[in-house]
Amino acid sequence: MSRTTHNPELTRRALLDSAAGHIHRLGFQAASLDAILTESGVSKGALYHHFATKQELGLAVVDEVYGQPFLAELAAQLRRSADPLTDLALVLRSKREGATLCSVQHGCPLNNLAQELAGQDEAFRQRINAIMQAWRNLLQDALDRAAQAGLLRSGVDTAREALFLVASLEGATGLAKTTRDPAVYTHCLEVLEEHLLGLRVRAS
């Protein structure tokens, strides 16, 4: 499998994609560079031409493979509409229905890395934290728009609710991974959806 494309962008992509898969399945520390190189058909020399260390490769995976695509998709789903609260509920529903066996088995890649490395590697922690911060901000923006449209009960703290949403979502994926049971994920998201819709002004 000689690939020697001399196309640096392609080589970089192959490395990122292969590394993303290994890291998702095994975690960062257990992911072997040799295994990544074998799978992607890239040589060790090429790897260290593109990335100075394993850590740099991992950080690039976090940003470019895990973070940005995820945030872009979420932002698209929450494009300003007349009813942001329903948009949020739909996001939960799509997550629920899109739960693959693989995603249940291996969990959320960002959450995995956060749990593995947040206590040990400050660079990783900061990158992951920045992505989760952006995530929270997207959710809070939607909640704020709902509040401004008069859709929320009074006294709802949108920042805390956004925080709680992220935490509970990560917790749900984690618990589903532990139980290996997609229904666990589904049930958690259902309760979360009910909680979310409970923020709506009471019809009376």
Next chain:
Amino acid sequence: MSRTTHNPELTRRALLDSAAGHIHRLGFQAASLDAILTESGVSKGALYHHFATKQELGLAVVDEVYGQPFLAELAAQLRRSADPLTDLALVLRSKREGATLCSVQHGCPLNNLAQELAGQDEAFRQRINAIMQAWRNLLQDALDRAAQAGLLRSGVDTAREALFLVASLEGATGLAKTTRDPAVYTHCLEVLEEHLLGLRVRAS
């Protein structure tokens, strides 16, 4: 630091305690046996006299250091009382107030291991899952007692709520670890407490 106590229970304890600390800080795979042995002052021969493999040591840590004490304490906090819902809220409050800097930085040891190993090591997954199952059962029992006492709104699914509680708690510790911010943990638990008390029958 020659310890050679020839007291097998003491040696075993020293190993479990030291291993628990290293695993909590670094994760199971990154925890080095040599480091554990140096810290505890136990020799490699003694280690492999008590445990056949590193995995067996880890499983014993999960059961005896992480799992059983935690479940015993929770069971004590939820001893059958007249108002189980308030008991649950008090558990959340004590967790909130007992959040140490270390626990925020390194997270819940069970959750850490679950995220690290659930996808790779079936033995670990089953042990951790059993503990979390017991955890859920304790919570659901309390909710069921509350329901039987007529304290809950109709239509509350106690099993799902118990599941949601565990997931959200783990998610909150995970997010606090990522942000390195105890306030994040506090805020999540506050919202969770409100959610819990929202299950109570409406006064009217």
Next chain:
DNA sequence: CTCAAAACATACCGGTTGGTCGGTTTATAG
């Protein structure tokens, strides 16, 4: 006291890891 088994000590091993280094190939500017 005897002696077998439990408890422990330590030198050692093969395998894997992230990372290095000298050399080669290819693209491209001049």
Next chain:
DNA sequence: CTATAAACCGACCAACCGGTATGTTTTGAG
């Protein structure tokens, strides 16, 4: 064409890992 730097190659390395083999000390039953 030539020259230069980017892109890539792959053998090699020291460090570390979990685990083993062999031998020694202690305990406690008979």
